[in-house]
Amino acid sequence: MESRKERHQHEIQAAEALDAAQNNAPYDPKNPFNEAFGNGRGPKKRGPFKRILTMLVIALVLLGVVFGAKALLTDKYAALNPKDTTFITVKIPEGSTALQMGQTLEKKKVITNGQVFYKYAMSQGAEKLQAGTYHLSPSQTMQLIFNQMAAGPTSEPQLPKGYGYVTVGQTPDQVAVNLADQVKSVSAQDILSALNDKQLIDQMYKKYPDLLRGVKQSSTKQAVLLDYVYPQAFDLRQAKTAKAIVEVLLQTSDKTMQPYYKTLRANGMATPNVMALVATSGKAEFERRLAFIQKIAPYAQELAKKYGILASISIAQAAHESNWDNSKLSSKYNNFYGVKTQDTTPGNSVVLDTTEYVDGKPQTQQARFAVYSSWKDSMKEHAETLVNGNTWNPTQFKDVLNAKDYKSAAKALYDDHYATDVNYTKLLVNLIETWHLQRYDQ
Structure with missing residues (x-):
């Protein structure tokens, strides 16, 4: 019988022999010793896996660093869109x-x-x-x-810094001073001269024909090209001369007005006329007003043939008096022209606040207004009122009926006491010319 010491020596020898056999034997993936200790090709198989795992870990660390740095460097107070310079x-x-x-x-x-x-x-x-x-x-x-x-x-x-701007209502001098303040190498007078430069006007017209449609017929005496500049901000950081500044103004304005050119061409409207509206009220309001015109224009032309009232006048008055069909009297009661009545029959009239001008000053008063079943009824009665006058003066609006053009008719409406606002004639003329309503008189 072997002693404990001898058995221990034999166990050591057996283990050494087994270890030697494993290292020299062909790689067997089913052998658990290969997975646990490796043999021949065992370590070579695990090497690529370790490298891939290490690379993944490094990549994840790098991604974390990048995104972390981005979060730290992002300015949460930065502009929403530095390229959008519209107001x-x-x-x-x-x-x-x-x-x-x-x-x-x-x-x-x-x-x-x-x-x-x-x-x-x-x-x-x-x-x-x-x-x-x-x-x-x-x-x-x-x-x-x-x-x-x-x-x-x-x-x-x-x-x-380096951005200039043009806003609604600015004078040419104010615009020039503001822009010159951003480009120190250029004077305000240089900018005003460039805005009137005939050679530059010709060059810009060739580059931006839609924007500058009608510029050669412009009667503006000062800063002709300024009429075609959209009210917004302008990046002047690369502009070094007055002509370069003007080109930035027109190039940027042309880009802003691109969505409107097709509609403007179709309706014969000049670009400057709608710029202020679009800048202050937006595209949706522009489209809403145009839709109102297109809705009532055919009927205005029908009334013109029957009663002799210029269609442009009927449309302009309806738009002005009803705030483009946005007043309560218009949208709810179909009264486009603010027609008053003495009829107290339920459903035929309504009492509302109105603004009247007394000695040239506006006053809020209450008045009884006519209610119509349709907007066409409102337009028809308006035409009949101009033709028939009123009970005390049947020929009150004869000057309006005799007018051959919209300017004369607009003046006659005030002279014949249709309206009390001293600016009524100017308002109608501007509205007609802005929307080219005179085309409906042809």
Whole structure:
């Protein structure tokens, strides 16, 4: 019988022999020892797997570093869209909190996040923000928007360095000074001269024929090309001369007006006439007003043949008096022309507030207005009123009937006491020319 020591020696020898056999034997994937200890090709099989695993780990680490750095470097106050230099009209109601202001700005697509604006405003002094109507741009950073709203609704747009702007109602001198302030190598007088340069006008007309349609017939005496500049911000950082500045203005304006050219051509409308409307009210309001014109124009032409009232006058008055079919009297009671009545029969009239001009000053009064079953009835009665006058003066509007063009007819409406607003004639003429309504008189 073997002693314990001898058995132990034999076990050691057997283990060494087995280990030697495993290392020298062919690789057998079914052998559990190959998986546990490896033999010959065992370690070679695990090597690529280890390398792949290591590479994956490194890749994940690198991705984490990249995304982490991106998160750290991203400016949460950056402009929503630095390339969109158009202005958006934003009305901030009285009593709005900083949070509500931020929500309004986000809804209007001026900033990326209303909550971020709120937090920024709280850190800078939210009490500085003022209610009112602002013209803001997606190209403005959140800080610039805050600064503008802190300065109040009458303040100038706060824009990035090197950006100039044109807003509705600015004079040529104001525009030139503002733009020259951004390009120090150019004077305001140089810019005004470039806006009138005939050679530059010809060059720009060839490049932007849709934008500048009608420019050669323009009667504007100062800064001719300014009429064709869309009210918005402009990136002037690469402009070094007055002519380069003007080209940036027109190139940017042409891009902004592209969605409207087809419609303008189809309706014979000049680009400058609709720019202010689009800039202040947007594309949807432009389309709504055009749809209103197209709806009532055929019937206005029918009435013109029957009663002799110029179609342009009927359309313009309907648009002006009804606020483009947006007044309560028009949209609910089909009264396009603000026609009053003494008829108290239920359903035939309604009492509403109205604005009347007394000695040239507006006053709010209550009056009884006619209710119509359809808008066509309203237009028909309007034509009959101009033809038949009223009970005390059947020929009151004879000058309107005798007018041969829309300008004379618009003047006659005021002279014959159809309206009390001293600006009534000018309003109608501007409306007719803006929408080219005179085409319906032909």
